[in-house]
Amino acid sequence: MVEDYDVAIIGGGPAGSTAATLLSKAGRRVIVLEREKFPRFHIGESLLPFSMQTFTRLGLQEKLRAHFVEKFGGEIAEAGGEKAAKFYFKDGFASRTDRSYQVTRSKFDKMLLDHAGEAGAEICEETSVDDVMFDDGGVTLRIRDLNQAGVADPRYRKIGPELRAKYLIDASGRNSVIGNKFKLKKSYQHLQKLSLFAHYEGVEREAGIDGTLTRMVRTLDSWFWVIPLENNRTSIGIVLEAADFKKSGLSAEQFFERAIAEQPLVRNRIGGGRRVSQVYTAADFSYRSQKLAGDRWLLAGDAAGFIDPVFSSGVFLAVLAGEQAADVLHDVLDHPKRVRRLFRHYERLVNRAMDVYLRFVESWYAGKEFVEVFLTPTQLFQIPPAVNAVLGGNVGNRFAIRWRMELFYLIVRLQRKWTLCPRLSLVPKTDREAAPLNPASI
Ligand SMILES: Cc1cc2nc3c(=O)[nH]c(=O)nc-3n(C[C@H](O)[C@H](O)[C@H](O)COP(=O)(O)OP(=O)(O)OC[C@H]3O[C@@H](n4cnc5c(N)ncnc54)[C@H](O)[C@@H]3O)c2cc1C
Structure with missing residues (x-):
């Protein structure tokens, strides 16, 4: 039947x-x-x-x-270690709740x-x-x-x-x-990324609600996540251009361990923690039906x-x-x-x-400017609470958020031509000392 x-x-x-x-x-x-x-x-x-x-x-x-684990917000840090910004969901524009979960x-x-x-x-x-x-x-x-x-x-x-x-x-x-x-299915050719990730135990956590935040570390050509989970587990991953991984000729495990070793902010956070899972890979290709x-x-x-x-x-x-x-x-x-x-x-x-997230993501990957603007403290027109609201999932059509987001994107675009916010290298300090940066990027 x-x-x-x-x-x-x-x-x-x-x-x-x-x-x-x-x-x-x-x-x-x-x-x-x-x-x-x-x-x-x-x-x-x-x-x-x-x-x-x-x-x-x-x-x-x-x-x-x-x-x-209850999660109260996030933190974005730049790999050079000069700047980082924490944001808490309670401060988002028209915030409905101060938390979610990991x-x-x-x-x-x-x-x-x-x-x-x-x-x-x-x-x-x-x-x-x-x-x-x-x-x-x-x-x-x-x-x-x-x-x-x-x-x-x-x-x-x-x-x-x-x-x-x-x-x-x-x-x-x-x-x-x-x-x-x-x-x-229509794929976004400019967002053909790859992720490598694994679970760790014993990774250092800050006290209080700061220990619940998702931490992101932005490098020049990749970004890392550090997500605290229950039972003292931590998820750590890197997202990069799929082509960069392919070019390296390394195994997923070799590539992942090397990438972490090269980033003091991630390496130091792991401290005495140890990897307790295999290194997974996931093609991270964005698409839309x-x-x-x-x-x-x-x-x-x-x-x-x-x-x-x-x-x-x-x-x-x-x-x-x-x-x-x-x-x-x-x-x-x-x-x-x-x-x-x-x-x-x-x-x-x-x-x-x-669309809201696609635009956010495109701006994030278009260059260093998103991070430079995001990490520059401002109270201008309450832009940070609007960005915070979108980071929390407020994708409603509220005009109050929309115009502030437009302004944020405008500042990011202008930053490409003029230095409105301090420039960041997104390169760890030791590497910068070893190989001087292109002056244009300083
Ligand atoms: C590297 C990476 C990191 C991510 N990090 C985050 C994050 O931090 N936070 C976040 O919110 N999202 C994150 N995501 C996205 C998140 O994983 C997905 O968006 C989410 O799982 C989508 O849920 P879903 O129910 O649509 O699909 P899924 O969770 O994938 O569920 C689909 C289910 O369909 C089943 N299925 C497939 N085909 C068939 C079939 N023919 N017959 C029967 N069953 C079938 C599958 O087995 C699967 O269980 C990340 C994604 C990637 C790749």
């Missing part, structure tokens, strides 16, 4: 789980098809405070607080997926969606059972090889089932687009899209005639949120 659902969701990451929980709570019949068995490793550990409202709506706050994703994603199950969604792990076929009445999913030993599990229920749903949410992450099927909605489908999370992780926006965008997709489909299931208008609204909203 081919079973029929209101909504089928491909992928049990944050986007899929969020949508599944909300639709199930609203009384819809939902199935999540996830090809992995959770917990599974995933990168993307630093969350933004603007997701907190959604976590409250999902009923997750208590579980999150019990398991993860999470081990394997644990976080499992918590969200289990929560969706508790809310009533049917969860099928180790189940791959291999194809989807649309018709006027809905969608047929062709699925493959990857579960070898599952028959021994009392909760195991064989489904497929096909199932039907009225609507589909593709939350399959960077695997982008629909994006690949309809060739919708040219369409986020079709007759019977919506794309959510990385399946809709992936913007470079520098401002930790991925899970925020995934949760935002998951929530919006759930609300839109709940409405459409009652009022099918509204589908076009509501899907258009969804597409606009998610695209606008991604």
Whole structure:
């Protein structure tokens, strides 16, 4: 028998789980098809405070607080060690909350997926969606059972090889089932980055809330993250041009260890800490789907687009899209005639949120000027609280934030021609002494 659902969701990451929980709570019949068995490793550990409202709506706050490190802001430092700036979410323009979380994703994603199950969604792990076929009445999913030993599990229920749903949410992450099927993925050629990362234990932390911040160290041609996690673990990663890694001829481990050894700010922070995981690599290529909605489908999370992780926006965008997709489909299931208008609204909203981060990211990578301006203290027109708000996930259309962001970008552009803010080398001091810098960059 081919079973029929209101909504089928491909992928049990944050986007899929969020949508599944909300639709199930609203009384819809939902199935999540996830090809992995959770917990599974995933990168993307630093969350933004603007997701907190959604976590409250999902009923997750208590579980999150019990398991993860609360995060109160961030710090951006330049590799030369001359300047660094901390920012706290409480100071963001129209700040709604002063905190979010730093999470081990394997644990976080499992918590969200289990929560969706508790809310009533049917969860099928180790189940791959291999194809989807649309018709006027809905969608047929062709699925493959990857579960070898599952028959021994009392909760195991064989489904497929096909199932039907009225609507589909593709939350399959960077695997982008629909994006690949309809060739919708458009990559940003100027953002072809690569990440190397690992977990450490025993890394030094500051006392109090400063010990919860995500720390970023910006070098001339790369940046590092240092993210404090629970159980004395710390995630450390570097993002760089994919071509630079390829050129080096080194293994991921050799490259990563060398990169850290060359950066005193990161090296000193690790201090006596030690690496406790392998060095992972992830292609970090930014892309966007040219369409986020079709007759019977919506794309959510990385399946809709992936913007470079520098401002930790991925899970925020995934949760935002998951929530919006759930609300839109709940409405459409009652009022099918509204589908076009509501899907258009969804597409606009998610695209606008991604645009905010794309612009931020492009400015960050365009040169040193973003960091030079960011690290220069100013109270001018309350620009820092506006930048802080966007860093926290405030991507609403508030005019008060928009014009301040425009001014920020204008100053960054002007800094390219004139020295409005002190110039920074972004090179560690010892290296600068060994090889004098190009005077133009001083
Ligand atoms: C280097 C790096 C660092 C990052 N750092 C951060 C950070 O600090 N903070 C942050 O917020 N974000 C960060 N991100 C981004 C973040 O990882 C993603 O944006 C986020 O995981 C997206 O969630 P999602 O639910 O859309 O997709 P995912 O979490 O990727 O979930 C998609 C799921 O779909 C499943 N799936 C795929 N194909 C199929 C199929 N055919 N059938 C069934 N299941 C399928 C997958 O197994 C997966 O579990 C980072 C990303 C990178 C690359």
